[in-house]
C-alpha cells in the first residue's frame with residue numbers, strides 16, 4: 001500500500017494545469033524494459049491508493065491529464081521500483097533519448113542556439129503551464145542555464161528534469177554533461193534553475 005506523506009500531498013496539490021499523457025506513456029515504456037510488462041497494473045493500483053486514479057491502459061499520448069496526477073505518478077514510481085535520486089535521474093535520461101531521437105535523426109543538425117531558441121515551445125508541447133527561460137547559452141564557456149518559472153512540480157520531477165536536460169544537451173554538444181539544479185522552489189527558491197556544464 002502506497003501512502004502519500006503530508007509533504008508530498010501538499011506539493012502535489014500545489015500543481016495546476018495539464019500535461020500530455022505522453023509524459024507517463026514514455027515513462028512506462030522505459031520502466032517496462034527494466035521491470036517487465038506487468039507494471040501497468042501496479043502503477044494503476046498505486047495511483048488509486050493515493051487518490052489519483054488514472055486509466056493507464058487506455059490513455060493516449062495526446063490526452064491531457066492534470067499535472068497533479070503526473071506528480072503523483074512520480075511518487076508511485078519511486079515507491080514501486082524503490083528508486084533513489086540517481087535512479088530517477090537516469091530514467092529522465094532514458095526518456096530524453098526516446099523523445100530526442102523521435103524528433104531529430106541526427107544531433108549534427110542541432111545547435112545549442114537552436115535548443116535555446118526552441119526550449120519554451122518544446123516545453124509547451126508537454127505542459128500547459130510553466131515558462132522556460134534560457135539565461136545563458138555559451139558554447140565557449142561550455143555552460144547553459146535554464147530557468148523554469150511558474151511551475152510547481154515535485155522534488156522528484158526536479159531530479160527527473162536534471163537527467164532529461166543532461167541527455168538532451170549531451171546529444172547537442174556530444175560531450176559528457178553535468179546538470180545540477182542550483183535553485184529550486186522546494187529549497188526556498190522562487191523558480192527552478194538548472195546549470196549545465198560539459199567537458
Ligand SMILES: [Zn+2]
Nearest residue numbers: 158184185192
Ligand atoms: Zn526544483
